[in-house]
Amino acid sequence: MxxxxxxxxxxxxxxxxxxxxxxxxxxxxxxxxxxxxxxxxxxxxxxxxxxxxxxxxxxxxxxxxxxxxxxxxxxxxxxxxxxxxxxxxxxxxxxxxxxxxxxxxxxxxxxxxxxxxxxxxxxxxxxxxxxxxxxxxxxxxxxxxxxxxxxxxxxxxxxxxxxxxxxxxxxxxxxxxxxxxxxxxxxxxxxxxxxxxxxxxxxxxxxxxxxxxxxxxxxxxxxxxxxxxxxxxxxxxxxxxxxxxxxxxxxxxxxxxxxWSHKNYLGLGPGAHSFWWDENGAGRWENKPDIKAYLKDEPAGSDENAKGETLSLQNLAEERLMLGLRTRRGVGFEELKQRYRYQMNEKQLNWLDYQREAGMITESGDVLKLTSKGLKIADLLIVDLLSKG
Missing domain, CATH: 3.20.20.70 (Aldolase class I)
Structure with missing residues (x-):
């Protein structure tokens, strides 16, 4: 769990x-x-x-x-x-x-x-x-x-x-x-x-x-x-x-x-997003971006299921990789394993080896980070990594 x-x-x-x-x-x-x-x-x-x-x-x-x-x-x-x-x-x-x-x-x-x-x-x-x-x-x-x-x-x-x-x-x-x-x-x-x-x-x-x-x-x-x-x-x-x-x-x-580190947050007001963990993963939902409806109807309150989505641990792990690799702190392999039950497959590990040689990615202990060179094309690299999952 x-x-x-x-x-x-x-x-x-x-x-x-x-x-x-x-x-x-x-x-x-x-x-x-x-x-x-x-x-x-x-x-x-x-x-x-x-x-x-x-x-x-x-x-x-x-x-x-x-x-x-x-x-x-x-x-x-x-x-x-x-x-x-x-x-x-x-x-x-x-x-x-x-x-x-x-x-x-x-x-x-x-x-x-x-x-x-x-x-x-x-x-x-x-x-x-x-x-x-x-x-x-x-x-x-x-x-x-x-x-x-x-x-x-x-x-x-x-x-x-x-x-x-x-x-x-x-x-x-x-x-x-x-x-x-x-x-x-x-x-x-x-x-x-x-x-x-x-x-x-x-x-x-x-x-x-x-x-x-x-x-x-x-x-x-x-x-x-x-x-x-x-x-x-x-x-x-x-x-x-x-x-x-x-x-x-x-x-x-x-x-x-x-x-970026997946802490719970509650969004209030029209168009606001929320994210909250539960025992099986997390839910994300959005208040309707419509001020007329917001003023007329009872606001969304805690009824997140009507306009939201359920995120599995797999979804969350991929999102954590996407968000974490955009930061200086990077993402830890142990965190992915313990928090999301996620481990890299052989294709991803081979890709990481290639990107290390290219100077795009580095490791500090257990933590995977993009280099300054890699951060310039962070979104491209992250999509490429996740596509091999």
Missing amino acids: PFHFRGSMAGIYIHIPFCKQACSYCDFYFVTRKNLIEPFTEALVREIELFSGTRYASEQIDTIYIGGGTPSRLPATNLKRIFDALEKSFQLRPVEVTMEMNPDDVTPDYLASLLDLGINRASMGVQSFDEDLLRFMHRAHTRDEAIRALEHLHTAGFPTYTADLIYGNPGQTPEMLEADIDQLLQFAPPHISAYSLTIEPKTRLGKQVDLGRISPPDDEHVSLHFDLLTEKLRAAGIERYEVSNYSRPGKEAVHNSNY
């Missing part, structure tokens, strides 16, 4: 679906109708209360992540009602409470209110300081607003924060990326999340690519940006610990790291 779901600590993710406008690359669920904030808050509080007394409320909550959308669209008074409901329904002992925010929403008073609520980590959606790139991404903020927001974070005394950057944009030169990195490093950030631009279908950007108006950057362009980013951040003492995440020592994201 797996040993990991009894008495373990868990996390809560809250999806706040409000945005000022649609970014060109984003395919997350969001709405722009600010008049729905009040009824949404009421519905979210009702959903939180549904979990009181359930098995999901019996585990200690050690992380909370408020994402979206743009959570900073919510007034601090609404956030307080949400936190009050969480406190009544769950065993909250959080070591990390993160909230995403956009620079144009940030004021000193607002940040002070967030600190009073117990939010101790900000996730600032900078993306770029280049005005042309911000317009291309259809971001709501300007360069000056991004700089002021980072200044406000320092003045407010946030214990830690992360800032997002997007690289690999069409027309973005290495010099433009370097200017973005240099500007951000002036604030000595404890953590940076840096994402290669992804073309998602049904987004504004995806439609422009389909129409031939924009050509996505080629792999060589993206690889050059990846190397530049990694080298400059390393020189500043900020090391990559996951394909898209960099931090100073001890400032790694706890909540996201828990995702």
